[in-house]
Amino acid sequence: MTRTEQALPAGAPGVLSAARAQTATRVRTVTLVLVGLTVALSLATLVWGGHASDLWNQILAVFGAGNGEGAFTITKLRLPRVALSLGVGVAFGVSGALFQSVLRNPLASPDIIGISGGASLAAAFGLLVLGVSGIALSVFAFAGAVVVAAAIYLLAWRDGVSGYRFVLIGVGIAFAVNAGIGYLLTRAEVNDVRSALVWMVGSIGTPPWPDVGVLSVALLVLAPLVAVTVKRLRILQLGDELAGGLGVSAERARLAVLAVAVALAAVATAFAGPVAFVAFVSAPIARRLLPTAGLALVPSALVGTVVVLAAEFTAQYLLGSLEVPVGIITGVIGAPYLLWLLATSNRGGRGA
Amino acid sequence: MTTTHPEPTARPDPHGPAESSPSVSTAPTVPKLPKLEDPRTTPTLTGTVHRTRSTRVLGLAGAVGLLVLTVAVSLALGNRDIPLDVVFAALTDRVDGNTLHNIIWDQRLPRTLVGLLVGAALGVAGTLMQGITRNPLADPGLLGVNAGASLFVVLAITVLGITSPSGYIWFAFAGAAAAAALVYAIGAIGREGATPVKLALAGTALTYGITSIVTLILISSTEATNAFRFWQVGSLASRGAGTWGLSWLLLVLLGVGLGLALLSGRSLNLLAMGDDLARGLGANLTLARGIAAVSIVLLAGTATSLAGPIVFVGLVVPHIIRPLIGGDYRWILGYSLFVGPVLLLAADVVGRLVARPGELEAGLVVAAVGAPVMIAIVRRVKLAGL
Numbered sequence: 001m002t003r004t005e006q007a008l009p010a011g012a013p014g015v016l017s018a019a020r021a022q023t024a025t026r027v028r029t030v031t032l033v034l035v036g037l038t039v040a041l042s043l044a045t046l047v048w049g050g051h052a053s054d055l056w057n058q059i060l061a062v063f064g065a066g067n068g069e070g071a072f073t074i075t076k077l078r079l080p081r082v083a084l085s086l087g088v089g090v091a092f093g094v095s096g097a098l099f100q101s102v103l104r105n106p107l108a109s110p111d112i113i114g115i116s117g118g119a120s121l122a123a124a125f126g127l128l129v130l131g132v133s134g135i136a137l138s139v140f141a142f143a144g145a146v147v148v149a150a151a152i153y154l155l156a157w158r159d160g161v162s163g164y165r166f167v168l169i170g171v172g173i174a175f176a177v178n179a180g181i182g183y184l185l186t187r188a189e190v191n192d193v194r195s196a197l198v199w200m201v202g203s204i205g206t207p208p209w210p211d212v213g214v215l216s217v218a219l220l221v222l223a224p225l226v227a228v229t230v231k232r233l234r235i236l237q238l239g240d241e242l243a244g245g246l247g248v249s250a251e252r253a254r255l256a257v258l259a260v261a262v263a264l265a266a267v268a269t270a271f272a273g274p275v276a277f278v279a280f281v282s283a284p285i286a287r288r289l290l291p292t293a294g295l296a297l298v299p300s301a302l303v304g305t306v307v308v309l310a311a312e313f314t315a316q317y318l319l320g321s322l323e324v325p326v327g328i329i330t331g332v333i334g335a336p337y338l339l340w341l342l343a344t345s346n347r348g349g350r351g352a
Numbered sequence: 353m354t355t356t357h358p359e360p361t362a363r364p365d366p367h368g369p370a371e372s373s374p375s376v377s378t379a380p381t382v383p384k385l386p387k388l389e390d391p392r393t394t395p396t397l398t399g400t401v402h403r404t405r406s407t408r409v410l411g412l413a414g415a416v417g418l419l420v421l422t423v424a425v426s427l428a429l430g431n432r433d434i435p436l437d438v439v440f441a442a443l444t445d446r447v448d449g450n451t452l453h454n455i456i457w458d459q460r461l462p463r464t465l466v467g468l469l470v471g472a473a474l475g476v477a478g479t480l481m482q483g484i485t486r487n488p489l490a491d492p493g494l495l496g497v498n499a500g501a502s503l504f505v506v507l508a509i510t511v512l513g514i515t516s517p518s519g520y521i522w523f524a525f526a527g528a529a530a531a532a533a534l535v536y537a538i539g540a541i542g543r544e545g546a547t548p549v550k551l552a553l554a555g556t557a558l559t560y561g562i563t564s565i566v567t568l569i570l571i572s573s574t575e576a577t578n579a580f581r582f583w584q585v586g587s588l589a590s591r592g593a594g595t596w597g598l599s600w601l602l603l604v605l606l607g608v609g610l611g612l613a614l615l616s617g618r619s620l621n622l623l624a625m626g627d628d629l630a631r632g633l634g635a636n637l638t639l640a641r642g643i644a645a646v647s648i649v650l651l652a653g654t655a656t657s658l659a660g661p662i663v664f665v666g667l668v669v670p671h672i673i674r675p676l677i678g679g680d681y682r683w684i685l686g687y688s689l690f691v692g693p694v695l696l697l698a699a700d701v702v703g704r705l706v707a708r709p710g711e712l713e714a715g716l717v718v719a720a721v722g723a724p725v726m727i728a729i730v731r732r733v734k735l736a737g738l
Contacts, residue, residue: 112556155727165730168489171552172726175493175663179719182585186713190578194571201567276560322572328564335561342554343538 026291027299034302041309042082046074048317077206081316084207084271085308085326087215089278091268093304094226096279097286097297098261101233102254103163106341109280110145110265113170116274117177118148119266120200123273124181127196128188135210137199138270145266148173153258160251202275202327204312211271218267222260229257230295275327277334278307284341408677415690422697426464427456430704431711434460463588467697467714470588470659473606475692476613477651478666479673479684483620484644485539485551488671488729492532492652493663495539495551496558500531501656503562505583506569509576520583521602524657529649531558536645586662586715588700602654609650610689616644617682624679662715664722665696671729 096109110116122144126132132140152173156166181200185193232253235243240250265279285307286299311329427439434442434452442453443461474492481490504527508514514523535558539551570577619640622630627637655662672695673687696714699721703712 111560112553155731158731168552168730169727171556172723172730174556175726176719176723179585179663179716179723182581183712183716185581186585190574190581193577193581194574197567197571197577201564276564324568325571328568331561331564332568335557335564338557339538339554339561342550342557343541 023291030289031299031302034299034306038086038302038305038309041306041313042086045082045085045309045313045316046078048313080207080209080212081204081312082309083212084204084215085312086305087212087219088204088268088272088275089282089305089308090301091215091219091222091264091304092275092278092308093282093286093301094297095261095264095268096281096304097283097295097300098226098229098233098257098264099279100283101237101295102257102261103161103166105163105167106284108163108167108170110149110262110269111274111276111279112174113152113167114172114174114177115145115149115152115170115262115265116269116276117174117181119145119269119274121177121180121184122147123199124184124196127199128184128192134208135214138211138214141273142266142270145269146262148177149258149262149266153255161254198325199273201325201331202273203325204272204275204308205325207271215267215271219264222263222267225260226264226297229253229260230297233257233295273325273327275308275311276331277338278304278330281334281337282307404678408683411677412683412686412690415687415694419690419694422694422701423464423468426467426697426701427460429701430455430460431709459589463700464697466588466658467700468693469603469606470655470662471665471693471696472689473609473651473655473692474662474665474696475669475688476610476685477648477655478668478692479670479681479688480613480616480620480644480648480651481666482670483616483681483684484623484641484648486624487551489667489726490551491664491667492648492655493661493666496531496535496555496562497528497652497656498661498663499555499559499562500527500529500534501525501653501661502566502580502584503527504530506566506576506580509579510569510573521657524660525602525605525653528653528656531562532649532652533645534558583660585713586660586718587713588659588696589711589713602657605650606654609647609654612643612647613651614685614689616640616647617680617685620644620681620685624681660715662696662718664718664726665692667729668722668725669695671725 099108099110100106119141123137123141125144126137126140152166152170153161155173156162156169158165185196188196232248235246235248236250236253236257238246243250243253268275282304283296283300286296286303287294289303290296290299307330308326311333312326315324315326315329424436424439427443428434428436432455434456438452439456442450442456446453446457477492478490481492481495482488501524504523505520508520508523514520535551535554538554566580570580619635622633622635623637623640625633631637652666669688669692670684673684673691677683677687696718699717700714703714703717706712706717
């Protein structure tokens with residue numbers, strides 16, 4: 001926007017405010033469309049497969065006023081699925097946006113730099129060696145993600161943390177973590193191995209209500225922290241020196257943002273597994289939809305929910321009898337997107 | 353990105369006085385890749401060359417000696433330790449029915465042979481890759497090679513019903529080659545060519561996408577899961593049984609790959625000076641890169657098909673060699689041929705000893721040792737964009 005302002009003659013405020021109004025309208029439209037998509041996908045997930053004549057009863061059931069078998073399916077089986085999808089989508093979307101902004105690298109996200117891998121290793125250990133499940137498994141995954149993130153941060157520290165160093169050390173750790181997972185997989189019962197594989201690719205399925213409750217509480221706790229750190233992140237984006245001049249310690253601000261981002265990713269991973277690429281693709285998609293560059297946290301969160309809901313919808317209803325974890329859908333779509341992004345950004349000469 | 357590869361003239365001559373590189377002081381802030389000394393500045397100082405040359409020959413002899421020692425240890429140690437004189441007797445004068453002789457011939461010798469071939473292939477492929485990409489983090493395993501091989505192996509298991517490791521070989525080879533070509537093609541798009549981050553991320557992206565597909569196939573088949581999980585951790589042992597029936601074609605491909613690699617030393621030296629200077633000195637860059645790429649595909653493909661996915665050997669080998677003998681790629685390639693097998697066989701022996709009576713696969717041992725090394729490299733070297 002600053003360039004536009006400079007280019008304009010002094011006596012053209014009308015043009016400027018018109019341009020601003022246009023931008024604001026675009027942002028509002030995009031946000032509304034994303035909200036609309038989220039609501040539509042949620043409702044579709046809830047009532048899919050029912051009779052059209054029963055639709056009203058089903059919609060009542062969503063709000064707890066329905067009756068009969070359909071109502072049971074909706075409130076006990078599908079509503080928690082939708083709720084968890086929403087929470088996981090928001091958490092991954094915001095987490096990815098924070099990571100990518102603070103490391104100034106569109107390709108830094110928890111699933112690529114080994115943080116999800118840490119969760120997988122810990123979960124595989126819990127599942128295959130200790131035989132835990134449910135909330136205990138979630139605790140393992142959460143701890144694994146946090147420990148690996150802390151390790152990457154400490155190892156990448158050399159008079160501060162640079163984005164590329166963080167990413168490359170993360171990639172190295174991801175490979176080591178994979179070896180650990182390989183070890184566990186070869187030493188376990190083959191049937192347990194399959195459930196570990198399903199967990200590690202990311203799945204939502206039919207979660208119990210307590211899971212949804214814990215995730216919601218965690219997100220409510222993290223929301224104000226996100227709001228606080230985002231202020232410092234905005235100052236950070238002016239550059240380290242300017243931020244220092246404004247009284248914000250760049251390294252401490254970065255650490256705070258990374259900590260919140262890791263917490264979000266770890267919470268989401270704890271309940272749904274590392275759903276591939278959601279954290280990675282949400283923010284870039286959101287930024288491409290919007291006319292201005294920037295953090296775009298709310299649109300990123302919304303894109304995250306849309307991606308997870310759409311993938312879960314595809315996995316549950318569109319692939320017939322095949323039971324597919326949601327992470328496979330996102331991975332199969334996300335990988336070509338990442339390669340395409342690499343290819344196109346390279347061609348412009350600004351490749352990572 | 354102009355600071356990625358400092359002009360050779362801006363780099364202090366490692367062997368000589370400063371006047372042989374007069375422009376040293378003009379660009380003092382240019383980040384230097386400490387490992388890529390320009391080997392072509394040495395001929396001005398014949399005495400240095402002589403000393404370096406004899407040191408290098410001596411070092412090479414040392415590497416060969418180390419390899420012989422490692423092979424002996426690999427034949428002798430394991431679940432059941434066999435004295436070296438028995439090993440020697442078994443090799444020279446095999447007695448039918450002698451249990452120890454049978455262990456040597458049926459188990460230790462095949463896996464040692466696989467370790468030799470795979471280690472040499474991975475070490476040389478890693479050196480080549482780091483040379484043509486001027487990228488100290490390049491490694492065949494980091495570039496999606498293993499993912500490609502995995503996908504083809506899983507398809508071989510599920511679609512064609514092949515469950516013996518020797519049956520996977522060609523599928524692993526084809527998958528590895530296809531993935532390496534794809535990742536390199538995507539990473540090389542753009543003006544600055546294949547940078548560390550682009551290649552690592554393209555490799556990671558492909559790995560993740562393929563992992564999704566592989567998982568999808570695996571969760572629908574217990575049998576495939578069972579066969580695949582053992583292939584997935586790189587190992588010399590389970591593949592050993594098929595070694596005596598090893599395809600000659602595979603050996604030929606490996607040999608061609610090694611031959612092309614050893615011929616590439618000179619062009620890698622030119623490439624290390626930067627594209628412009630290399631072109632100015634008359635190098636055909638496209639041809640040089642093409643030959644090296646074919647060699648990498650052959651080497652990484654045969655290695656993965658013989659031992660399964662093994663990461664980090666190719667990454668680490670050149671980093672061990674360069675501080676010892678400097679940046680002349682002709683020598684580094686020669687050394688890789690011996691240092692690679694030493695590392696892999698040592699990892700295999702360690703894996704046999706730490707978990708007796710069971711054993712840890714060589715691929716796991718290598719990853720456990722390789723990750724810290726990769727981290728140390730990232731912390732130490734000023735990479736492009738770091």
